[in-house]
Amino acid sequence: MVFPMNRLPKTIELVALIAILFLLSPLVGLLQRMPWSGLTDLLGSEVVLDAFFLSLLVSFSATLIVLALGTPIAWFLARARFPFLKLLRAVVLLPMVLPPVVGGTALLFAFGRQGFLGKWLDNWFGVTLPFSTTGSVLAAVFVSMPFFVVAVESAFRSINEDFEQVAETLGASPSKIFLRITMPRILPSIIAGLALSWARALGEFGATITFAGNLPGETQTLPLAVFLALETNPEAALALSLVMIVTSLAILIPFRDQWLPGK
Amino acid sequence: MLYLNGSLKHEHFSLKVNFEVARNKTVSILGPNGSGKSTLLKIINGLEKLTSGELKIDTKVMDSGKTFVEPRHRNVGWVPQNQVLFNHLTVKQNVEFSPRSSKEKASELIDLFELTHLQERKAGSCSGGESQRVAIARAIASKPKILLLDEPSTGLDEKSKTIIHRYLKTQREITTLLVTHDPLEAASLSEHLLILENGLITQSGSPNEVKSFPATAYSASLVELNFVTASADGLIATTEKGVELILSEPFKGLVNIVIPPKAIALYREKPAGSPRNVLQAEILEINPIGQNVRVNLEGGINFMAEITQNAFQTLKLRAGDTVWAAFKATELITTME
Numbered sequence: 110m111v112f113p114m115n116r117l118p119k120t121i122e123l124v125a126l127i128a129i130l131f132l133l134s135p136l137v138g139l140l141q142r143m144p145w146s147g148l149t150d151l152l153g154s155e156v157v158l159d160a161f162f163l164s165l166l167v168s169f170s171a172t173l174i175v176l177a178l179g180t181p182i183a184w185f186l187a188r189a190r191f192p193f194l195k196l197l198r199a200v201v202l203l204p205m206v207l208p209p210v211v212g213g214t215a216l217l218f219a220f221g222r223q224g225f226l227g228k229w230l231d232n233w234f235g236v237t238l239p240f241s242t243t244g245s246v247l248a249a250v251f252v253s254m255p256f257f258v259v260a261v262e263s264a265f266r267s268i269n270e271d272f273e274q275v276a277e278t279l280g281a282s283p284s285k286i287f288l289r290i291t292m293p294r295i296l297p298s299i300i301a302g303l304a305l306s307w308a309r310a311l312g313e314f315g316a317t318i319t320f321a322g323n324l325p326g327e328t329q330t331l332p333l334a335v336f337l338a339l340e341t342n343p344e345a346a347l348a349l350s351l352v353m354i355v356t357s358l359a360i361l362i363p364f365r366d367q368w369l370p371g372k
Numbered sequence: 373m374l375y376l377n378g379s380l381k382h383e384h385f386s387l388k389v390n391f392e393v394a395r396n397k398t399v400s401i402l403g404p405n406g407s408g409k410s411t412l413l414k415i416i417n418g419l420e421k422l423t424s425g426e427l428k429i430d431t432k433v434m435d436s437g438k439t440f441v442e443p444r445h446r447n448v449g450w451v452p453q454n455q456v457l458f459n460h461l462t463v464k465q466n467v468e469f470s471p472r473s474s475k476e477k478a479s480e481l482i483d484l485f486e487l488t489h490l491q492e493r494k495a496g497s498c499s500g501g502e503s504q505r506v507a508i509a510r511a512i513a514s515k516p517k518i519l520l521l522d523e524p525s526t527g528l529d530e531k532s533k534t535i536i537h538r539y540l541k542t543q544r545e546i547t548t549l550l551v552t553h554d555p556l557e558a559a560s561l562s563e564h565l566l567i568l569e570n571g572l573i574t575q576s577g578s579p580n581e582v583k584s585f586p587a588t589a590y591s592a593s594l595v596e597l598n599f600v601t602a603s604a605d606g607l608i609a610t611t612e613k614g615v616e617l618i619l620s621e622p623f624k625g626l627v628n629i630v631i632p633p634k635a636i637a638l639y640r641e642k643p644a645g646s647p648r649n650v651l652q653a654e655i656l657e658i659n660p661i662g663q664n665v666r667v668n669l670e671g672g673i674n675f676m677a678e679i680t681q682n683a684f685q686t687l688k689l690r691a692g693d694t695v696w697a698a699f700k701a702t703e704l705i706t707t708m709e
Binding site: 269271272274275276277278279280281282285289290293294 | 450
């Protein structure tokens with residue numbers, strides 16, 4: 110038998126079924142209104158294609174940056190011993206619970222032209238982050254990093270220090286220990302963290318529209334394009350939504366069980 | 373050469389030791405659980421730091437008030453109690469892991485520990501005994517000056533135990549500290565024993581010395597002898613609970629008394645006359661051991677008598693029975709504490 114139905118209590122089955130139906134209903138709503146006949150034209154349109162490729166560019170760039178910056182943060186949170194660690198962890202995880210529009214506003218005050226860092230970037234390097242693709246990436250990094258950090262920190266925590274200690278007594282350097290002992294052991298969690306933060310980056314809307322605006326071809330990613338199209342061209346909004354759903358599923362379906370934390 | 377004279381203080385535990393291990397000798401450390409055996413090894417490999425004192429390997433100071441050499445620069449091979457293998461690497465990659473190892477040395481050790489047929493397998497697929505052989509080979513491949521083995525043969529299959537013991541008996545090039553629970557293993561693999569209790573070395577000597585003159589109740593229990601501390605005044609020694617023992621020579625002050633279990637005879641009725649110790653005691657437990665039977669007794673002191681199967685059957689002893697235990701004063705080994 111494929112489903113272990115007879116081993117689950119009936120009430121749990123029923124509640125799970127209701128929950129699944131609830132999660133599926135918006136999807137059904139979208140598919141039922143989808144303009145299937147004109148879909149090819151809509152999908153081939155410049156707005157949709159631009160938004161699609163920009164979304165891939167922004168979300169994957171953000172995920173790479175999250176990997177590079179989030180791994181050391183996770184390691185630090187898991188291993189460092191100092192009094193304000195709890196506070197620091199709360200600050201790192203804050204973007205997870207903060208309304209994205211608040212995050213975007215905060216980014217504007219930091220990296221905007223008048224922001225305390227943005228002013229400096231502008232004066233010294235002539236770099237302007239708001240309303241640019243780089244700004245979109247920055248916004249995506251900001252909101253998606255905590256998802257990665259949470260997954261990887263718990264992995265760093267769960268590995269037994271004995272392995273690293275034995276490697277140390279064998280004369281291995283800290284970098285060799287990290288690359289050959291620690292990293293392979295937490296790889297599943299890194300992959301899980303990457304998938305989660307990528308998904309968050311792909312769906313990012315609030316911080317981006319506040320900080321980076323909604324410029325076609327520059328900062329107009331799929332979610333922003335959906336938002337704009339909903340006002341003017343609902344059929345295009347539906348087509349864009351379909352693109353997002355298919356892209357997300359394409360990444361999440363091959364996601365293997367053993368990459369989930371706790372496996 | 374290993375020299376350690378120092379102490380370590382943690383919140384709930386402290387350890388203070390002073391000992392030396394001559395170059396290329398093996399010393400065994402015996403002690404009850406929680407006595408600090410594993411902590412002692414971690415002081416030597418640098419995973420614990422001395423609170424005060426000094427640790428030297430050969431002539432080099434590794435840990436003192438002024439110096440602390442990081443574990444990776446100490447050249448101390450450590451095989452912890454829980455088998456710690458790099459499971460995602462192969463057996464061979466494990467043995468070759470140390471930067472101080474070489475392909476030749478690793479392959480020699482893989483052969484020596486009979487791992488040749490497993491060398492391309494992932495270490496995670498090894499059995500307990502195989503894992504321990506890999507862990508020891510990996511430590512030795514790092515060409516250590518000191519080798520620390522924490523209960524290396526506990527719970528292993530006979531084959532692995534034999535291979536490990538064969539190596540330890542024949543190797544003459546690494547100064548080795550062996551933590552063990554098994555007095556027979558300690559006696560067969562080392563010339564010197566350290567007894568560690570509660571963070572202190574309570575006895576240091578050859579296996580023979582420990583066997584003949586156990587210094588504490590724990591040492592005595594290792595060699596299966598009874599051990600009593602008492603206050604002596606002339607030929608009479610009185611234990612804390614008021615049990616009086618007759619000694620064969622006069623002592624004054626606190627003494628340690630060893631009562632060999634085989635020197636104790638048991639009777640149903642109180643034996644008459646003769647200048648010997650007679651105690652009334654209750655039988656707590658009965659364990660047949662080969663031709664003999666060990667009887668655990670409580671009679672103000674807790675002790676064990678070892679009698680023959682014949683005597684046991686004649687007396688029809690059962691747990692809970694009250695019997696008389698007798699032993700000659702000349703059978704006691706008495707030393708000043």
